[in-house]
Amino acid sequence: MATSERPADVAVHGPAAAGAVPGPVAPALEPHEPTVRRVRFEFLYFALRNWKFVLGASVVLSCLALALVGPLLTDHTPLEFTGPTDARPSSEYWFGTTSFGQDVSAQFVYGLRSAFLVGALGGGIAWVLGAAIGFTAGYRGGWVDDVLNMLTNVVLVIPTLAILIIVAAYLEVQSYATEAVIIGLTSWPWAARAVRSQTFSLKTREFVEVARLSGRSTRQIIATELAPNMSSYLLMMFILLFGGAILIGASLDFLGLGPSESISLGLMMNNAFLASALLLGSWWWFLPPGLGIVAIVGGLYVMNVGLDEVFNPKLREL
Amino acid sequence: MLRYLSRKIVVYLLTFWVAVTVDWAIPRFMPGDPIEGLLSRMQAQPAAEKALSGYYSQAFGFDVPLWKQYLNFWVALFHGDLGRSITNFPTSVSELIMSALPYTLALLVPAILLSFWAGNKVGALAARRKVLDNTVLPASYVFTATPHMWLGIVLAWLFASTWAIFPVSGAYGLDVQPAWSLEFVQSFLYHWILPFSALFLVGFGGWAIGMRNMIIYELESDYSNYLTALGAPTKLVRKYAYRNALLPQITGLALALGAVVAGAIVVEIVFSYPGLGTLTLSAIQNRDYFLIQGIFLFLIIGVLIANFVIDIVYVIIDPRTRVGMQGGS
Numbered sequence: 262m263a264t265s266e267r268p269a270d271v272a273v274h275g276p277a278a279a280g281a282v283p284g285p286v287a288p289a290l291e292p293h294e295p296t297v298r299r300v301r302f303e304f305l306y307f308a309l310r311n312w313k314f315v316l317g318a319s320v321v322l323s324c325l326a327l328a329l330v331g332p333l334l335t336d337h338t339p340l341e342f343t344g345p346t347d348a349r350p351s352s353e354y355w356f357g358t359t360s361f362g363q364d365v366s367a368q369f370v371y372g373l374r375s376a377f378l379v380g381a382l383g384g385g386i387a388w389v390l391g392a393a394i395g396f397t398a399g400y401r402g403g404w405v406d407d408v409l410n411m412l413t414n415v416v417l418v419i420p421t422l423a424i425l426i427i428v429a430a431y432l433e434v435q436s437y438a439t440e441a442v443i444i445g446l447t448s449w450p451w452a453a454r455a456v457r458s459q460t461f462s463l464k465t466r467e468f469v470e471v472a473r474l475s476g477r478s479t480r481q482i483i484a485t486e487l488a489p490n491m492s493s494y495l496l497m498m499f500i501l502l503f504g505g506a507i508l509i510g511a512s513l514d515f516l517g518l519g520p521s522e523s524i525s526l527g528l529m530m531n532n533a534f535l536a537s538a539l540l541l542g543s544w545w546w547f548l549p550p551g552l553g554i555v556a557i558v559g560g561l562y563v564m565n566v567g568l569d570e571v572f573n574p575k576l577r578e579l
Numbered sequence: 580m581l582r583y584l585s586r587k588i589v590v591y592l593l594t595f596w597v598a599v600t601v602d603w604a605i606p607r608f609m610p611g612d613p614i615e616g617l618l619s620r621m622q623a624q625p626a627a628e629k630a631l632s633g634y635y636s637q638a639f640g641f642d643v644p645l646w647k648q649y650l651n652f653w654v655a656l657f658h659g660d661l662g663r664s665i666t667n668f669p670t671s672v673s674e675l676i677m678s679a680l681p682y683t684l685a686l687l688v689p690a691i692l693l694s695f696w697a698g699n700k701v702g703a704l705a706a707r708r709k710v711l712d713n714t715v716l717p718a719s720y721v722f723t724a725t726p727h728m729w730l731g732i733v734l735a736w737l738f739a740s741t742w743a744i745f746p747v748s749g750a751y752g753l754d755v756q757p758a759w760s761l762e763f764v765q766s767f768l769y770h771w772i773l774p775f776s777a778l779f780l781v782g783f784g785g786w787a788i789g790m791r792n793m794i795i796y797e798l799e800s801d802y803s804n805y806l807t808a809l810g811a812p813t814k815l816v817r818k819y820a821y822r823n824a825l826l827p828q829i830t831g832l833a834l835a836l837g838a839v840v841a842g843a844i845v846v847e848i849v850f851s852y853p854g855l856g857t858l859t860l861s862a863i864q865n866r867d868y869f870l871i872q873g874i875f876l877f878l879i880i881g882v883l884i885a886n887f888v889i890d891i892v893y894v895i896i897d898p899r900t901r902v903g904m905q906g907g908s
Binding site: 411414415417418419420421422423424426427428430431451504508509511512515516517518527530533534539540542544547548550551554555558559561562563566569 | 590591593594597598601602605606720721723724725726727728729730732733735736740741747788792834836837838840841842844845848849859860863864866868871872874875878879882883886
């Protein structure tokens with residue numbers, strides 16, 4: 262979470278550069294097309310030459326590939342009691358087995374799947390909420406802003422996990438989708454606040470004024486003038502929310518508040534911990550789930566720094 | 580300054596009200612009959628079930644109208660009455676929380692402060708210094724992406740299980756009693772190192788990255804260039820840049836509190852540390868709902884107080900908030 266503050270300052274510079282791109286006002290239409298294409302090309306040019314972006318993205322994509330393909334390749338389902346108990350990694354069981362004789366590698370690849378599900382859905386919901394609330398509050402201003410800002414500050418202060426504990430305790434969480442929805446509904450505030458302050462600084466720009474004079478609706482202005490000028494920022498926000506949702510989901514599963522019928526990386530750690538894998542030294546049981554999370558979330562963060570440097574020339578240094 | 584603080588206080592009071600209302604509303608408005616739901620999951624013996632059912636309906640106060648239930652909830656709250664724990668009957672929830680609280684604070688407060696201090700210092704050093712940047716930064720990314728409990732598990736496995744340097748669980752040895760004696764303090768510190776390190780390292784990574792990026796912006800800014808052009812020593816420029824970069828980091832500290840508290844909860848569980856985290860786990864496992872609700876309220880009160888302290892610190896270091904200009908959003 263500590264890193265979540267960064268993009269706020271990143272974007273102070275980001276949109277400033279992007280603001281030079283003319284909005285789709287009638288006379289500007291002609292040069293508009295090639296500019297966009299060149300910006301996109303430029304993005305790819307710098308992105309593929311940025312080792313941080315390439316490294317982060319390849320780690321995350323390999324994890325994603327493993328999550329998608331892995332379950333098709335395993336012989337066992339994750340919860341099936343299949344073989345010897347507490348077996349070390351071998352050619353048959355690549356990651357060994359649990360004390361109950363379950364295949365750790367099967368649990369791992371299915372766990373990766375739920376991590377991506379929770380990250381994408383939870384992060385996605387938080388992203389949509391944060392952007393919607395931030396844009397509305399920042400663009401409308403006045404009492405709408407007062408109310409939304411108050412709401413944001415209230416939800417911001419309440420620790421997400423505390424809310425999740427009390428909700429999950431009463432409402433038996435049945436699936437990772439439910440868990441992701443609960444996470445998404447509680448982790449949007451910092452994003453909303455960041456988008457709001459960005460919108461504040463953008464809305465007084467001339468191209469927004471022109472769009473307003475041309476009689477466009479608020480929604481159109483937000484969608485066609487404000488959001489494209491913050492696209493780099495919105496993308497990085499999504500990446501951070503994605504990683505954050507995975508971490509929160511893992512804590513929740515570790516507490517035993519997630520769905521118990523399926524498997525996740527957090528639940529693997531919970532099972533390993535409760536079965537004293539630590540004292541038995543069954544490292545093959547509790548190391549993979551954590552490494553999986555570090556790989557995904559760390560990959561996302563490193564990719565984010567890379568993106569930061571791609572979008573913001575000032576940071577391309579050393 | 581007063582306007583700035585009073586606006587913050589209004590938000591905190593509102594947050595507190597929302598938290599209490601959520602705490603009150605969740606068991607009442609969740610689908611289904613809460614008492615039946617609680618009992619069916621507890622799988623108690625029939626006799627116990629009857630007693631519990633009676634206790635629950637009386638404790639929830641379901642026999643009076645809704646608005647009165649709400650008022651009663653507040654009245655009980657101000658009397659410090661959070662109900663009684665089911666697992667440790669008849670100990671009251673507030674008593675249980677109070678006995679666990681010192682251990683959680685002893686972990687959390689040093690972990691937050693030291694990781695903030697060290698992370699910022701190291702992050703500032705790493706900026707624009709190639710060797711440090713290429714070593715500290717990757718390590719920081721790994722730490723900040725690590726789930727707290729997993730780092731705890733790995734530390735316990737390495738330093739307590741594989742090489743038995745530190746104890747694997749508890750907050751003090753079995754041979755001492757909690758007291759202000761030298762033996763107890765020694766034993767306490769010995770048990771404290773590993774869970775503290777887990778919290779410290781994750782926090783450290785985040786702060787180091789944040790400060791490193793922040794200070795690069797400051798070193799790029801006009802005042803830094805101007806100072807350099809005037810011939811000011813690099814050390815002085817970096818000092819000014821550090822002070823300015825620290826402000827957003829302090830705002831970040833307020834934002835990170837929730838995550839640190841969550842981290843402390845799961846780390847305590849790994850080390851069976853007798854704080855709020857371990858209490859939370861036992862409450863969840865035993866479906867001890869009043870205890871869960873009590874812990875929820877306590878966590879929120881704690882985070883609110885910490886936020887307020889950070890606000891005051893902010894006012895002290897950022898003069899702009901004192902004279903009513905912007906800053907400290």
